Amino acid sequence: MSSTQLSSQESASRPSVIPCFLRGFFENPLQVASFVPSSVYLQRKLSSLACLQTARCVVELGPGTGETTRALLEAMPADSQLLCVEVVSEFVARLQEFADPRVTVVENSALALKSILQQKKFPAPEVIVSGVPFSVMTPEEGRQLIQTIYQVLAPGGAFVTYQFRNNVCELAADCFGAPQSRELVLWNLPPLDVYLWKKAERKTHKRLPTAPLKA
Numbered sequence: 138m139s140s141t142q143l144s145s146q147e148s149a150s151r152p153s154v155i156p157c158f159l160r161g162f163f164e165n166p167l168q169v170a171s172f173v174p175s176s177v178y179l180q181r182k183l184s185s186l187a188c189l190q191t192a193r194c195v196v197e198l199g200p201g202t203g204e205t206t207r208a209l210l211e212a213m214p215a216d217s218q219l220l221c222v223e224v225v226s227e228f229v230a231r232l233q234e235f236a237d238p239r240v241t242v243v244e245n246s247a248l249a250l251k252s253i254l255q256q257k258k259f260p261a262p263e264v265i266v267s268g269v270p271f272s273v274m275t276p277e278e279g280r281q282l283i284q285t286i287y288q289v290l291a292p293g294g295a296f297v298t299y300q301f302r303n304n305v306c307e308l309a310a311d312c313f314g315a316p317q318s319r320e321l322v323l324w325n326l327p328p329l330d331v332y333l334w335k336k337a338e339r340k341t342h343k344r345l346p347t348a349p350l351k352a
């Protein structure tokens with residue numbers, strides 16, 4: 138059994154995340170934006186992302202109480218690392234209970250991602266998964282977050298986000314262009330779309346023909 142899977146005895150003794158999530162929602166409604174964690178259907182969709190299977194470094198923004206975190210860990214290689222960035226202190230305390238050595242939890246805003254990666258000496262992530270609700274951010278904050286994600290993502294890396302409004306497409310268009318895929322997860326409260334963008338691979342510069350030297 139992997140360290141992210143819980144035995145039936147552990148699952149039974151683990152307090153439900155629902156009260157914790159509800160408190161987080163009532164205390165921070167704009168940031169949490171949902172009163173229950175994501176459904177198992179969304180978790181399965183995240184676990185099935187091919188880009189996670191070979192990733193060495195993954196970032197999760199807005200992991201909440203860790204239900205989506207567990208889904209990511211299920212798909213990630215044993216020697217990879219996952220950086221979780223969350224603003225709600227009670228959720229952070231919950232995330233710190235993960236016994237998986239791949240997990241690093243930071244209490245901060247996703248907007249500080251660039252400096253967090255530097256402080257923690259993490260390499261450029263190949264995958265960034267975000268549950269941060271772009272619909273309740275100001276357009277300025279939303280644009281800033283997209284730019285940060287684009288800057289720190291490794292060339293060829295994937296940016297995945299699940300959202301119940303589609304304003305993220307407009308925000309992401311300048312950096313990423315159109316999403317590579319968009320899939321509806323109906324069985325979630327509320328139903329939402331999972332978007333995936335790819336950052337272009339580094340451009341290979343063609344050598345310009347050099348002019349013959351004049352004598």
Ligand SMILES: C[S@@+](CC[C@H](N)C(=O)[O-])C[C@H]1O[C@@H](n2cnc3c(N)ncnc32)[C@H](O)[C@@H]1O
Nearest residue numbers: 168174175199200201205223224246247268269
């Ligand atoms: C819709 S909930 C998703 C929670 C969890 N990933 C899930 O699917 O069950 C959004 C999460 O983003 C977090 N969040 C909102 N704004 C944030 C920010 N600027 N930086 C980091 N986390 C943020 C919230 O606290 C909350 O945990």
